[in-house]
Amino acid sequence: MTATTQQPRQNGQEQLLTPGEVAALFRVDPKTVTRWATAGRIGSIRTPGGHRRFRESEVRALLAELTNDVNRAI
Amino acid sequence: MTATTQQPRQNGQEQLLTPGEVAALFRVDPKTVTRWATAGRIGSIRTPGGHRRFRESEVRALLAELTNDVNRAI
DNA sequence: ACAAATTCGGGTAATTTGGGGC
DNA sequence: TTTGTCCAAATTACCCGAATTT
Numbered sequence: 001m002t003a004t005t006q007q008p009r010q011n012g013q014e015q016l017l018t019p020g021e022v023a024a025l026f027r028v029d030p031k032t033v034t035r036w037a038t039a040g041r042i043g044s045i046r047t048p049g050g051h052r053r054f055r056e057s058e059v060r061a062l063l064a065e066l067t068n069d070v071n072r073a074i
Numbered sequence: 075m076t077a078t079t080q081q082p083r084q085n086g087q088e089q090l091l092t093p094g095e096v097a098a099l100f101r102v103d104p105k106t107v108t109r110w111a112t113a114g115r116i117g118s119i120r121t122p123g124g125h126r127r128f129r130e131s132e133v134r135a136l137l138a139e140l141t142n143d144v145n146r147a148i
Numbered sequence: 149a150c151a152a153a154t155t156c157g158g159g160t161a162a163t164t165t166g167g168g169g170c
Numbered sequence: 171t172t173t174g175t176c177c178a179a180a181t182t183a184c185c186c187g188a189a190t191t192t
Contacts (some may be wrong), residue, residue, distance in 0.1 A: 016101035046117040046140040049181045053101045103183055123190045
Protein backbone atom coordinates (compact mmCIF):
# COMPACT_ATOMS: atom_id res chain seq x y z
CA MET A 1 0.00 0.00 0.00
CA THR A 2 1.20 3.46 -0.68
CA ALA A 3 1.47 5.31 2.56
CA THR A 4 -1.68 7.33 2.27
CA THR A 5 -1.50 10.49 4.26
CA GLN A 6 -3.06 10.06 7.66
CA GLN A 7 -5.98 12.33 8.33
CA PRO A 8 -5.53 14.64 11.28
CA ARG A 9 -7.68 13.50 14.11
CA GLN A 10 -10.92 15.20 14.90
CA ASN A 11 -13.05 15.67 17.98
CA GLY A 12 -12.90 12.43 19.88
CA GLN A 13 -13.96 10.56 16.79
CA GLU A 14 -13.15 6.91 16.38
CA GLN A 15 -10.05 6.52 14.26
CA LEU A 16 -10.61 4.31 11.25
CA LEU A 17 -8.12 2.22 9.29
CA THR A 18 -8.20 1.05 5.68
CA PRO A 19 -7.95 -2.64 4.75
CA GLY A 20 -4.40 -2.07 3.52
CA GLU A 21 -3.33 -0.49 6.79
CA VAL A 22 -4.79 -3.31 8.86
CA ALA A 23 -3.18 -5.85 6.56
CA ALA A 24 0.20 -4.20 7.07
CA LEU A 25 -0.20 -4.35 10.85
CA PHE A 26 -0.94 -8.09 10.76
CA ARG A 27 1.46 -8.85 7.93
CA VAL A 28 -1.27 -10.48 5.87
CA ASP A 29 -2.91 -9.87 2.52
CA PRO A 30 -5.67 -7.22 2.51
CA LYS A 31 -8.06 -9.87 1.28
CA THR A 32 -7.46 -11.84 4.45
CA VAL A 33 -8.62 -8.86 6.46
CA THR A 34 -11.70 -8.79 4.28
CA ARG A 35 -12.34 -12.44 5.11
CA TRP A 36 -12.12 -11.68 8.82
CA ALA A 37 -14.73 -9.00 8.37
CA THR A 38 -17.00 -11.27 6.34
CA ALA A 39 -16.66 -13.99 8.96
CA GLY A 40 -17.64 -11.52 11.68
CA ARG A 41 -14.34 -11.80 13.50
CA ILE A 42 -13.80 -8.07 13.26
CA GLY A 43 -16.26 -5.19 13.03
CA SER A 44 -16.28 -2.98 9.98
CA ILE A 45 -17.81 0.19 8.59
CA ARG A 46 -18.64 0.49 4.90
CA THR A 47 -18.30 3.60 2.81
CA PRO A 48 -21.32 4.30 0.59
CA GLY A 49 -19.14 2.93 -2.21
CA GLY A 50 -18.71 -0.40 -0.46
CA HIS A 51 -15.13 -0.08 0.79
CA ARG A 52 -14.43 -1.22 4.35
CA ARG A 53 -12.98 0.75 7.25
CA PHE A 54 -11.90 -0.74 10.58
CA ARG A 55 -11.79 0.72 14.08
CA GLU A 56 -8.24 1.23 15.20
CA SER A 57 -9.06 0.39 18.83
CA GLU A 58 -10.54 -2.93 17.79
CA VAL A 59 -7.55 -3.73 15.60
CA ARG A 60 -5.11 -2.84 18.38
CA ALA A 61 -6.98 -5.13 20.75
CA LEU A 62 -6.64 -8.03 18.34
CA LEU A 63 -2.97 -7.27 17.87
CA ALA A 64 -2.45 -7.30 21.63
CA GLU A 65 -3.86 -10.80 21.83
CA LEU A 66 -1.41 -12.05 19.26
CA THR A 67 1.49 -10.29 20.94
CA ASN A 68 0.72 -11.83 24.32
CA ASP A 69 -0.01 -15.20 22.76
CA VAL A 70 -3.18 -15.40 24.79
CA ASN A 71 -5.51 -18.38 24.50
CA ARG A 72 -8.92 -16.77 24.69
CA ALA A 73 -11.01 -18.23 27.57
CA ILE A 74 -12.29 -14.77 28.33
CA MET B 75 -9.53 27.98 10.47
CA THR B 76 -8.79 24.33 10.83
CA ALA B 77 -11.40 21.75 9.98
CA THR B 78 -12.07 20.93 13.59
CA THR B 79 -13.38 24.34 14.53
CA GLN B 80 -17.13 24.44 14.46
CA GLN B 81 -19.73 26.88 15.63
CA PRO B 82 -22.09 25.61 18.30
CA ARG B 83 -25.67 25.27 17.23
CA GLN B 84 -27.84 28.17 18.29
CA ASN B 85 -31.42 27.54 17.30
CA GLY B 86 -33.32 24.49 16.26
CA GLN B 87 -31.57 24.53 12.90
CA GLU B 88 -30.06 21.40 11.45
CA GLN B 89 -26.32 21.24 11.92
CA LEU B 90 -24.41 21.24 8.64
CA LEU B 91 -21.09 19.52 8.01
CA THR B 92 -18.35 20.43 5.53
CA PRO B 93 -16.97 17.88 3.04
CA GLY B 94 -13.83 17.62 5.14
CA GLU B 95 -15.77 16.78 8.28
CA VAL B 96 -17.83 14.10 6.55
CA ALA B 97 -14.65 12.72 5.01
CA ALA B 98 -13.10 12.38 8.46
CA LEU B 99 -16.09 10.40 9.73
CA PHE B 100 -15.75 7.82 6.94
CA ARG B 101 -11.97 8.06 6.67
CA VAL B 102 -12.07 8.99 3.00
CA ASP B 103 -10.85 11.89 0.88
CA PRO B 104 -13.08 14.99 0.88
CA LYS B 105 -13.36 14.68 -2.88
CA THR B 106 -14.86 11.24 -2.40
CA VAL B 107 -17.66 12.79 -0.38
CA THR B 108 -18.23 15.15 -3.28
CA ARG B 109 -18.64 12.16 -5.60
CA TRP B 110 -21.21 10.65 -3.25
CA ALA B 111 -23.18 13.86 -3.50
CA THR B 112 -22.88 13.98 -7.28
CA ALA B 113 -23.98 10.35 -7.50
CA GLY B 114 -26.97 11.08 -5.30
CA ARG B 115 -25.85 8.72 -2.54
CA ILE B 116 -26.05 11.57 -0.04
CA GLY B 117 -28.03 14.80 0.02
CA SER B 118 -26.18 18.11 -0.09
CA ILE B 119 -26.79 21.80 0.19
CA ARG B 120 -24.84 24.42 -1.74
CA THR B 121 -23.47 27.68 -0.41
CA PRO B 122 -23.96 30.71 -2.67
CA GLY B 123 -20.33 30.16 -3.73
CA GLY B 124 -20.95 26.57 -4.77
CA HIS B 125 -19.40 24.73 -1.81
CA ARG B 126 -21.27 21.70 -0.48
CA ARG B 127 -22.67 21.22 3.02
CA PHE B 128 -24.19 18.04 4.44
CA ARG B 129 -26.87 17.44 7.05
CA GLU B 130 -25.36 15.91 10.15
CA SER B 131 -28.42 13.80 10.92
CA GLU B 132 -28.32 12.28 7.45
CA VAL B 133 -24.59 11.59 7.69
CA ARG B 134 -24.91 9.99 11.12
CA ALA B 135 -27.80 7.84 9.96
CA LEU B 136 -25.84 6.72 6.92
CA LEU B 137 -22.82 5.91 9.06
CA ALA B 138 -24.89 3.86 11.48
CA GLU B 139 -26.63 2.06 8.64
CA LEU B 140 -23.33 0.97 7.13
CA THR B 141 -21.83 -0.16 10.41
CA ASN B 142 -21.31 -3.84 11.15
CA ASP B 143 -20.37 -4.54 14.72
CA VAL B 144 -19.29 -7.91 16.05
CA ASN B 145 -20.83 -8.29 19.48
CA ARG B 146 -23.74 -5.95 19.30
CA ALA B 147 -27.24 -6.77 20.48
CA ILE B 148 -29.56 -4.42 18.66
C1' DA C 149 -8.63 44.09 2.53
C1' DC C 150 -5.29 40.37 3.63
C1' DA C 151 -3.97 35.66 4.78
C1' DA C 152 -4.65 30.79 5.61
C1' DA C 153 -7.37 26.87 4.92
C1' DT C 154 -10.75 24.50 2.36
C1' DT C 155 -13.30 23.23 -1.70
C1' DC C 156 -14.25 23.64 -5.95
C1' DG C 157 -13.36 21.54 -11.18
C1' DG C 158 -10.94 18.00 -14.13
C1' DG C 159 -7.62 14.19 -14.90
C1' DT C 160 -4.59 10.25 -13.67
C1' DA C 161 -2.65 6.53 -10.26
C1' DA C 162 -3.62 3.32 -6.53
C1' DT C 163 -6.60 0.57 -3.74
C1' DT C 164 -10.58 -2.38 -2.82
C1' DT C 165 -14.13 -5.55 -4.06
C1' DG C 166 -16.06 -10.04 -5.30
C1' DG C 167 -15.69 -14.44 -7.36
C1' DG C 168 -13.19 -18.47 -8.51
C1' DG C 169 -9.59 -21.98 -7.99
C1' DC C 170 -5.35 -23.81 -6.03
C1' DT D 171 -9.71 -24.55 7.64
C1' DT D 172 -6.94 -20.62 6.64
C1' DT D 173 -4.30 -18.02 3.55
C1' DG D 174 -2.24 -16.24 -0.94
C1' DT D 175 -2.85 -15.31 -5.76
C1' DC D 176 -5.19 -14.10 -10.50
C1' DC D 177 -8.79 -11.46 -12.77
C1' DA D 178 -12.03 -7.50 -14.20
C1' DA D 179 -14.81 -3.86 -12.54
C1' DA D 180 -15.75 -0.39 -9.32
C1' DT D 181 -14.27 2.91 -5.89
C1' DT D 182 -11.09 5.85 -3.90
C1' DA D 183 -6.63 8.72 -3.57
C1' DC D 184 -3.46 12.23 -5.21
C1' DC D 185 -2.20 15.85 -8.63
C1' DC D 186 -2.96 20.74 -10.39
C1' DG D 187 -4.73 25.76 -10.65
C1' DA D 188 -8.59 28.72 -9.46
C1' DA D 189 -12.38 30.04 -6.56
C1' DT D 190 -14.66 30.22 -1.97
C1' DT D 191 -14.77 30.48 2.93
C1' DT D 192 -13.51 32.25 7.45
